[in-house]
Structures are given as C-alpha cells and as structure tokens.
Amino acid sequence: MNDILPGEVETWQHLEEQARRIFRAYGFAEIRVPVVEKTELFCRSIGETTDIVEKEMYTFSDKSGNSLTLRPEGTAPVMRSFIQNKLHNRDPIAKLYYMGPMFRYERPQKGRYRQFHQIGAEVVGVDDPKIDAQVLAMLVHFFEEVAIPDVELQINSLGCPECRPAFRNLLIDFLQERLESLCEDCQRRYRTNPLRVLDCKAKGCREATLDAPSMLDHLCGGCTGHFAQVRGHLDDLAIPYAVNPRMVRGLDYYTKTTFEVVTGSLGSQNAVAAGGRYDGLVRELGGPPLSGIGFAMGVERLVLMKGEALVQPPRLELFLAAIGDEAARQAFILMSSLQRRGHRAEMDYEGKSLKSQLRRADKLRACHVLILGEDEIARQAALLKDMDAGTQEEIPLAGLEELLLERLRRL
Numbered sequence: 001m002n003d004i005l006p007g008e009v010e011t012w013q014h015l016e017e018q019a020r021r022i023f024r025a026y027g028f029a030e031i032r033v034p035v036v037e038k039t040e041l042f043c044r045s046i047g048e049t050t051d052i053v054e055k056e057m058y059t060f061s062d063k064s065g066n067s068l069t070l071r072p073e074g075t076a077p078v079m080r081s082f083i084q085n086k087l088h089n090r091d092p093i094a095k096l097y098y099m100g101p102m103f104r105y106e107r108p109q110k111g112r113y114r115q116f117h118q119i120g121a122e123v124v125g126v127d128d129p130k131i132d133a134q135v136l137a138m139l140v141h142f143f144e145e146v147a148i149p150d151v152e153l154q155i156n157s158l159g160c161p162e163c164r165p166a167f168r169n170l171l172i173d174f175l176q177e178r179l180e181s182l183c184e185d186c187q188r189r190y191r192t193n194p195l196r197v198l199d200c201k202a203k204g205c206r207e208a209t210l211d212a213p214s215m216l217d218h219l220c221g222g223c224t225g226h227f228a229q230v231r232g233h234l235d236d237l238a239i240p241y242a243v244n245p246r247m248v249r250g251l252d253y254y255t256k257t258t259f260e261v262v263t264g265s266l267g268s269q270n271a272v273a274a275g276g277r278y279d280g281l282v283r284e285l286g287g288p289p290l291s292g293i294g295f296a297m298g299v300e301r302l303v304l305m306k307g308e309a310l311v312q313p314p315r316l317e318l319f320l321a322a323i324g325d326e327a328a329r330q331a332f333i334l335m336s337s338l339q340r341r342g343h344r345a346e347m348d349y350e351g352k353s354l355k356s357q358l359r360r361a362d363k364l365r366a367c368h369v370l371i372l373g374e375d376e377i378a379r380q381a382a383l384l385k386d387m388d389a390g391t392q393e394e395i396p397l398a399g400l401e402e403l404l405l406e407r408l409r410r411l
C-alpha cells in the first residue's frame with residue numbers, strides 16, 4: 001500500500017480531472033460508494049472460484065459478527081447501490097463513474113499493489129451494441145487525452161448463459177486430455193473455472209492450450225450478431241482494436257463483450273484498463289433484469305506509464321522576501337490578499353536572512369520575488385525581481401498590489 005506524495009499527486013489529480021471532464025461529455029455522473037461491503041456481495045458477483053474471492057479479499061468480522069470485505073473492485077458495490085437506491089426508477093439508463101481505492105491481497109510487484117486505485121465507469125440498462133462501442137470510445141478518448149502511449153485495445157466475446165456452458169464442457173474435455181502439462185493451479189481449477197486456464201501465464205499451460213477451442217467459434221447466434229455489431233461500430237468510429245480470443249477475465253460476471261487495454265511496458269501486469277458486459281449481474285444481485293457494461297482503469301499503472309511525462313507541481317508565482325518587522329507585517333498582508341485572489345504566493349515566516357529567503361524562493365521555483373527591506377520601506381518602495389528574465393525594478397508601495405496583480409496575470 002503506497003503513500004501518494006506531493007510531486008506525484010499532481011499526476012493523479014491531472015488524470016482524475018481529465019476523467020471527470022471526458023466522462024461528463026459522454027453523459028456520466030459520479031457515484032461514491034463505501035469502501036466496505038458485505039462479503040457475500042463479492043462472492044455472488046465476482047464468483048466463488050475466482051482468485052479474487054478465493055485468496056485475495058481483505059475480509060473481517062465486525063463487532064456484531066457480520067462478515068465484511070474491503071472492496072476488491074467497484075462494479076459490484078455500484079450495482080448494489082443501483083439496486084438499493086432504485087436508480088432505474090429515476091432513469092431507465094444509468095451512466096455512472098467512480099474513482100477510489102480498491103483492495104486485493106495479491107503478491108505485490110511493479111504495477112500490482114494491495115491498495116490500488118481505479119477510475120471506472122458503468123452503464124446499466126442498454127443492450128444495444130452501440131453502447132459497447134461508446135464505452136470503448138470513451139476509454140480510448142481518455143488514453144488519447146492524457147497522452148499515454150503504446151497501448152492496444154483488445155476485445156473478445158465470452159458468450160452468454162445460452163452458449164457458454166456447452167463451450168465450457170468442450171474445454172473441460174480438451175483440458176482433461178492434457179492434464180499432466182498443466183500447472184498445479186490449473187489442474188485444480190480446470191473443472192470449476194476452465195476458461196482461466198486459457199489465461200494462465202505458466203509455460204506448460206500456454207503450450208498445452210495452443211490449439212484449444214475458441215469461444216468465438218462457439219457463440220450462439222445472438223452473441224455472434226452482437227459481437228459483429230460492436231466491431232462494426234468500432235470501425236465506424238475508426239477505433240483500432242485487436243480481437244484476442246484467449247482473453248479471459250478474472251471475474252465471473254462477464255457476458256458477451258469483454259476487453260482490455262494492454263501495454264508492453266509494464267511487464268507481466270500488462271492490463272491498464274479492463275472491463276466488459278455483465279448482463280446477468282443486476283438480476284443476480286436482486287435487481288431488475290437489466291444489462292450492464294463498464295470498465296476500470298488502474299491509476300497506479302497509468303501513472304507508471306506516464307513515465308517521464310509526469311505532471312509537474314505548479315510553480316510559485318511570487319515569493320515575498322521581507323527584512324524587519326514592519327516589512328514582514330506589510331508582506332504578510334499583501335501575501336494574504338494575493339492568496340485570496342487565487343495567486344500562489346509564499347513568504348518566510350521566521351525572520352531569516354535575505355540570502356536564506358532567496359534560497360527558499362529558488363527552491364520553490366518562484367517566478368517573481370518581491371524584496372521588502374528596511375531601506376525600501378523607508379523609500380516607500382519595493383524591489384520586484386523577474387527570476388526568469390533576470391531583471392529587477394523598483395516599484396512604489398502605493399498601488400503595489402494592483403501592479404503585482406497585473407504582472408501575475410501575465411504569467
């Protein structure tokens with residue numbers, strides 16, 4: 001679990017601001033849900049046999065003996081809230097986004113943490129494949145706006161309760177004949193969660209499943225048509241993508257369209273964003289039979305990918321260097337007034353020497369320094385240094401604030 005410190009946090013804020021701005025344009029409203037939910041919510045939605053539920057949840061009993069879990073993802077809590085607050089009665093289509101911490105007890109490595117942050121978006125109530133393409137368009141738009149390079153959008157279809165069971169059985173039969181080549185994990189889970197084997201990183205599993213049957217060849221008519229239309233809409237919007245028939249998501253609620261935004265630059269944690277359709281989830285959780293689709297991006301991974309292009313903290317506009325009590329008093333009043341008008345102004349609070357005050361102005365990368373010394377006060381003037389141009393001018397104290405506001409506006 002990481003601290004996010006000044007210097008890094010500016011990049012986080014930038015990503016969050018861009019997400020808010022872009023998601024708003026696509027009609028999404030923010031929803032904020034608690035970080036803790038009943039454990040049962042995640043078991044029912046993500047699936048009992050998934051890695052997340054089997055081994056990665058932070059689960060505890062509260063003082064009344066309820067089993068609670070720190071949310072490992074955002075979709076289930078948002079759907080719980082959607083149902084509980086009957087949001088479908090307000091609007092038959094809900095477009096919601098969220099950002100915040102998620103918790104998974106995974107083995108930490110680059111790009112994988114136990115507390116991490118997601119920015120996610122969900123749409124409830126639209127079956128039409130146009131919404132799949134819209135959600136992907138918004139995701140791709142975000143990546144373009146924040147200038148994250150070298151990413152590829154991969155899509156797949158995982159079918160529906162009509163076509164997936166037959167495919168599952170086919171896959172189990174296929175895996176059964178190759179059991180001894182599979183890793184220990186996959187030998188254990190090939191019956192309960194055979195699709196996961198297709199996604200296993202172990203060399204033996206990869207080789208053994210090279211010619212495994214593909215879900216895409218076993219979709220029912222409805223799913224085939226839906227997937228073809230999603231692809232058609234993506235083509236209409238000129239959104240590049242690759243079909244990855246081996247993509248299997250680590251959560252059980254998915255149906256039909258699934259997708260990931262992957263990168264080559266983060267080692268094995270290569271998914272920066274992921275999501276898909278979950279048409280049965282709202283009903284499974286006790287709500288009306290409404291379909292859903294959404295995604296979540298991993299903010300830590302986005303920040304890692306920004307690499308050298310991190311957002312710099314803003315420069316200080318004005319440092320007020322004052323010598324003597326009366327100068328410090330006047331500088332303090334002036335600084336406070338500039339701050340109230342939204343300017344980044346700073347001064348020394350401890351009566352340090354001019355030299356040490358100027359050092360601090362340098363450290364804060366001040367654009368301007370105003371020197372108010374005893375001599376200057378006696379002359380009813382101050383010295384304004386432009387740190388980039390290397391120039392300085394004496395300006396009268398009368399009308400000083402107006403003149404400073406004029407200069408700072410030009411920054």
Ligand code: HAM
Nearest residue numbers: 073075112113116271272273274275276294295296298
């Ligand atoms: P997920 O694939 O489990 O999907 O996570 C989405 C993204 O969160 C990943 O692509 C990755 O960027 C980030 N992420 C996941 N685990 C970690 C971790 N331990 N450390 C750092 N980043 C991580 C979901 O969570 C679904 N709720 C997405 C979704 C929304 N599907 C439909 N709607």
